[in-house]
Amino acid sequence: RKELITYAIDGQIEFSTPLNITSADKINVYRNGINISFTVVNNTTIKLEPEAICYLNDKIRIVQLY
Secondary structure, eight states: OEEEEEEOOTTOOEEEOSSOOSOGGGEEEEETTEEEOEEEEETTEEEEOGGGOOOTTOEEEEEEOO
């Protein structure tokens, strides 16, 4: 398991993952502690669901299983 914590900038919806993406099922994303949906953009980037646009300093935690 690999975990990445980052703080968003205002309006940010795309984030890098801690590892290359092999399956979206192996990733959980949390915004300020709430689990949110996402889509895979490429093998290292995810895009949050449209309703989850971030505000300045929102805490984003990406948990990725090997």
